[in-house]
Structure formats: structure tokens, C-alpha cells
Amino acid sequence: MLDIKLIREKPDFVRERLATRGAGDEQLIAGILQADDQRRKALAEVESHKATRNRVSKEIGALMGQKKLAEADARKAETKTLGDQITALDQQAKTAEAVRDELMLRLPNLPHASVALGKNAEDNPLVRVHGTKPAFAFPPRSHVELCESLKLVDFARGVKLSGSGFLLYTHWGAKLERALIQYLLDLHTAEHGYTEVAPPLLVGPHCLEGVGQFPKFQDQYYGVAEGNDAAKLGHLYLIPTAETPVANIHREEILPEPQLPISYCAYTPCFRGEAGAAGVGTRGMIRVHQFDKVELIKIVKPEAGYAEHEKMLGHAERVLQTLGLHYRVVLLCTGDLGFASAKTYDLEVWAAGQGSYLEVSSVSNCEDFQARRMNLRFKTEAGENKFPHVLNGSGTALARLFVALVETYQQADGSVLIPPVLQPYLKTERLVPQA
Numbered sequence: 502m503l504d505i506k507l508i509r510e511k512p513d514f515v516r517e518r519l520a521t522r523g524a525g526d527e528q529l530i531a532g533i534l535q536a537d538d539q540r541r542k543a544l545a546e547v548e549s550h551k552a553t554r555n556r557v558s559k560e561i562g563a564l565m566g567q568k569k570l571a572e573a574d575a576r577k578a579e580t581k582t583l584g585d586q587i588t589a590l591d592q593q594a595k596t597a598e599a600v601r602d603e604l605m606l607r608l609p610n611l612p613h614a615s616v617a618l619g620k621n622a623e624d625n626p627l628v629r630v631h632g633t634k635p636a637f638a639f640p641p642r643s644h645v646e647l648c649e650s651l652k653l654v655d656f657a658r659g660v661k662l663s664g665s666g667f668l669l670y671t672h673w674g675a676k677l678e679r680a681l682i683q684y685l686l687d688l689h690t691a692e693h694g695y696t697e698v699a700p701p702l703l704v705g706p707h708c709l710e711g712v713g714q715f716p717k718f719q720d721q722y723y724g725v726a727e728g729n730d731a732a733k734l735g736h737l738y739l740i741p742t743a744e745t746p747v748a749n750i751h752r753e754e755i756l757p758e759p760q761l762p763i764s765y766c767a768y769t770p771c772f773r774g775e776a777g778a779a780g781v782g783t784r785g786m787i788r789v790h791q792f793d794k795v796e797l798i799k800i801v802k803p804e805a806g807y808a809e810h811e812k813m814l815g816h817a818e819r820v821l822q823t824l825g826l827h828y829r830v831v832l833l834c835t836g837d838l839g840f841a842s843a844k845t846y847d848l849e850v851w852a853a854g855q856g857s858y859l860e861v862s863s864v865s866n867c868e869d870f871q872a873r874r875m876n877l878r879f880k881t882e883a884g885e886n887k888f889p890h891v892l893n894g895s896g897t898a899l900a901r902l903f904v905a906l907v908e909t910y911q912q913a914d915g916s917v918l919i920p921p922v923l924q925p926y927l928k929t930e931r932l933v934p935q936a
Contacts, residue, residue, distance in 0.1 A: 502605050502873040508533060518611040521835035523620055529604050536601035543594035547587055554583040590848060606716055610870040612835045616744040619834025620815040623728045625847070626834070631818070632827040634851050638911045643854035644904040645785040648674060650915055652935040653907070654786065658909035666790035668900065673932050677919075678793060680926035681899055682768050682904075685820060687797040689896055693816045695766035695797060700746035702769060703737040708749040711875035713841030713867070714741060721775040739772035744893045751800065752875035758882055761889060762801040762809060764895060769794065786900040787859065793899045799892040802879070803869065806890030807844075812896045814846050817862040820897050824920050826905055827851040848897065854908035859901040864894035907932075 508515050513532055519527040557580050566572040617626050648654040653674025659667045670678050689695045703725065709715040714722070722741050726734040740746060747767050758765075771794050797816060801809045814830070821828045833845040842865035849858035869888035872878070878886045910918040917932045924930055 502870060503608055503611065504869075504873065505533075505537060505601075505605070513735075515611065521610060521612055521616075522838065523836045524609070526607070526609055529588040529608055532668040533601055533604045533608075536597045536604065539629070540594050540601060543590045543597060547594065548588045549931045550583050550590070552585050553756045554580050554587070557583070588881065602708060602791055604869040606710065606874075609717075609838075609840045610713075610843050610867060612838055613866070613868075616838065616844050617832060617834045620836040621834075622837050625837055627833040628830040628832050628846065630827075631822065632825075634827050635853055635909050637853065637911075637913075641853040641908060642911055642915075643785070644852070644907050647854070647907045647911055647915075647917060648786070650934045651907075651932050653677065653932070654823060656785070661711035663791075668786060668789055668791070672935075673927075676927055677906075677923075677932070678899060678903060680923050681886065681902060682793055682795060683926055684923055685896060686766065686768055688820065688823070689766040689795065689797060689816060692819070693789065695765075698747060698750070698765050698767045700740075700750075700767055700769065701741060702740055704740055704746050704749070705737060706735065709738060709741075709748050711752055712745055712871050713747065713874065717840055721773065723772050723774055731811070740769060741773045742771050742794060742796060743767040743769040747796060747798045748800075748871060748891055749875055751877050754877060755886055756800075756877075756889075758802070758879050761879055762799055762805065765798045767796050769796070769800075771898075781838070786904050787855070789900060795896045797864075797892075797894040797896040800872075800877070800889050803887070803890050806866050806868060808890070809890070810844065810864065810892055814864045815894055817848055817864055817894050817896050820902075821848065821850055821861070823883050823922050824902075824906060826909055828861075833863075838861070841865070841867045841870050843870065848895075850902065850905040851907045852901075852908045854911070855904070859905060861905070862895035863903045865892065867891050889909075 503515065506528060512534060516527040516530050519530070559578050561573050561576045561580070564576060612741065619625065645656070651654070651674070652672055653670065655671050657671040662669060687699055690697050706715055709722065723739040724735040725737050725739060748764050751763070770791055772791050774790065781787070783882035797813055799809050799813060818828070818830070828848055828850040831847050831849060833847060838845055845863050845865040847860050848862040848864070850861045853857050870889050871891040872888040877889065877891070879889050880886055906920070907917050910920065912918060915934045919927055919932065921929055
């Protein structure tokens with residue numbers, strides 16, 4: 502959520518920054534300011550009426566002492582009228598505040614000044630490229646062919662179990678998925694200093710609102726009910742990413758300044774209704790409704806936000822580097838930026854069988870946008886309560902990492918080599934076709 506003081510004091514600046522996103526969100530500012538002004542005027546009248554009521558109450562006491570009962574009764578009637586007006590004005594203020602806050606929740610974050618102007622992914626600047634594309638002496642196969650010949654994923658039975666967009670990992674495929682998850686957790690905890698947590702996979706809507714996924718994207722996630730109790734549908738939701746519960750761990754808390762920075766990592770399955778939407782890439786593992794991910798979360802002091810952002814990007818890159826994968830880093834332009842983010846880098850890994858890059862990580866600084874929505878603060882040593890910056894990054898996401906790995910390390914005989922860092926987890930150097 503944006504700072505209402507910033508909107509009051511610099512409405513044109515806020516409109517200008519929102520307009521760079523190209524979604525028309527700047528049009529909400531007028532309604533926010535109008536509702537905010539109505540709320541403030543109503544509260545000012547409430548305070549004025551309360552002061553008058555207090556003065557009249559004192560006069561009533563004096564009149565009672567002077568035995569001027571008729572005048573005292575008239576004054577009592579006046580205080581009752583004032584009380585009714587205060588009640589009505591309080592309700593007006595609450596109504597205006599609710600309208601203002603509903604509009605505020607629909608406002609995305611302001612892009613950071615360093616974010617390039619642009620309309621969509623085609624306008625994202627290339628930051629750097631790591632390594633070179635693998636060369637093959639044979640036509641590289643797609644991950645679908647490899648997974649079927651190596652019996653890593655049973656696509657047909659995954660559909661039979663849950664419908665399109667769901668995967669059934671089998672044998673070495675299941676082992677490889679588990680090995681990747683374990684390796685990522687070990688890397689980020691042992692080498693990068695993150696604290697591992699294992700959060701719930703179901704959260705209340707307040708958590709989705711806290712990170713900015715609700716109300717805008719409410720139609721894209723899986724709400725659940727207890728048994729057949731339709732009244733409880735939407736009390737809990739399957740998480741779309743570990744960011745949702747982990748970033749909310751300290752919601753509504755005031756943390757001591759020395760506790761920052763806080764660094765968490767978590768493995769969870771992720772559930773997204775929109776991920777397997779019809780269109781390009783729906784066959785195979787590239788767009789699915791359920792996938793695994795290791796997520797990175799940092800809660801840091803504002804002055805450290807962008808230095809920590811670069812560190813987190815390096816941590817996500819380290820995954821791809823140690824796995825020996827070719828990738829590129831792009832900076833998302835204003836039109837491609839996520840709702841809650843002020844600045845985001847994407848890591849795109851090369852998938853030889855696809856002949857294209859696949860996004861496997863987004864690393865974002867949301868500044869204090871999420872902290873305000875979840876009322877997360879820290880107390881400075883001077884005693885001031887401030888909102889921290891909240892950062893998130895995929896460290897990284899599967900199944901696309903799985904896709905890139907098997908397509909990169911495929912061999913002419915149909916086998917797939919295992920990168921050295923994963924061999925201790927799998928206890929093998931190569932996956933071979935199954936009879």
C-alpha cells in the first residue's frame with residue numbers, strides 16, 4: 502500500500518509514476534483524495550462537536566449548582582443533539598475511510614526511478630548474460646521427449662489424476678525434483694545465510710492482501726472449503742508462492758531494529774489457477790497449476806533495501822551458475838512490473854529443447870509497500886516506528902529449472918548427465934533411457 506501522506510502531498514508525482522505502468526491506475530487518485538478529504542473533514546467536525554459538548558457539559562454542571570434546572574435541561578438536550586451528530590459524523594468518517602482504503606488496496610506500487618520505461622516484456626533491458634548456449638552435434642530433444650523416454654514424468658496419468666496442468670513425477674524424475682529442492686535449501690542456508698522455514702500451504706485472505714495478491718488477483722487462486730461447507734469457501738486459500746505466508750510471518754509486529762535484516766528461505770509447492778491457461782507452452786512442464794519452488798524473503802531497513810536486492814539477485818544467480826546453466830538477467834520495465842514490486846530482475850535460463858529462455862526467478866524489492874499492507878514495522882534505536890523494505894526472490898522455481906537442466910545436459914544416446922553438485926544427492930552421474 503502506498504503512503505497516504507505521499508498521495509496527499511505529491512498527487513501529481515504519484516500519478517506520473519503510476520502512469521508509467523500503462524494500466525490506468527493513476528485514475529484512482531482522484532477518488533482516493535476525495536474520500537480522504539471527506540474523512541478528514543468529518544473527523545475535524547467530530548473534534549469540534551466534542552469540544553462543544555465538553556464545554557456545554559461543564560455549563561450544565563454550573564447551572565445545576567445554581568439550581569437553574571430549566572436551562573440545564575435545555576443544555577442537556579443540546580448535548581444529546583451533539584452526541585447524535587458525532588455518531589453520524591463518525592459513521593461518515595468510517596464510510597469514507599473504507600472507500601479510500603478499498604481504492605488504496607487497488608493501487609500498485611510506484612516503479613523505482615531506475616526502472617526503465619516500457620510497455621511489456623519486449624521493452625525489458627538486458628542486464629547481463631552468463632555463459633554460452635550449449636552446442637549439440639544432434640538435434641536437441643524437448644523435455645517432453647526426454648521425460649517420456651527416461652520415464653521421469655508421466656504426463657498422461659498426471660492429467661488423469663487432476664486434469665491438465667498437473668504433473669506426476671516418477672522414479673528418477675521424482676528423485677531429481679527432490680534433489681533439486683534439497684540442493685537449493687542447502688545452498689541458501691549454508692552458503693547464503695538464510696533461515697529455513699516450513700510455512701502452512703493454506704493461508705487466510707489477509708495474507709494474500711498483505712503481499713498485494715488480493716484483491717486484484719483474487720480470481721486466479723484456489724479457495725478451499727471444509728468438506729461440503731460452502732459457507733467456508735474462501736476462508737483459506739492454497740498458496741500461490743511461499744512469499745505469501747513467509748512475508749507475513751511478522752505481520753502486525755514491531756521488530757527491534759537490531760533484528761534486521763531477517764532472511765528466510767522456504768520450500769513449498771505453489772498453486773496457481775492462471776499458470777496453466779490455454780495458449781503457448783501448455784504441453785509439458787512449462788506452464789502448470791502446481792509446481793515446486795524455493796523462495797527467498799528478506800526484511801531489511803529501508804536504507805539497505807537496494808543493496809540487499811542486489812545480494813538476493815546474486816544468490817538466485819548462484820543456483821544457475823553452480824548447475825552450469827546458461828542464463829540472462831533482465832530488468833523488468835515499468836509496464837511489465839509486478840503489482841507489489843518497485844523494481845524486479847528476472848532470471849531467464851536457456852532451454853535448448855525449446856530454443857528459448859524460460860523465466861525461473863523474479864527478484865523484487867517491494868520497498869515498504871507490503872509492510873504497510875500487513876502493518877509490519879520496526880522500532881529504531883531512537884524509538885521511531887518505521888516500515889521496512891520487504892524483498893522476495895525465487896531461489897529458484899521448478900519445474901522450469903527441471904526443464905532447462907534435462908534439456909541442457911541431454912546426450913546423443915538419449916541419456917542425461919547430472920551436474921556434479923547434484924550427484925551426491927542422486928548417487929548417480931547419468932540418467933539413462935528406461936526399457
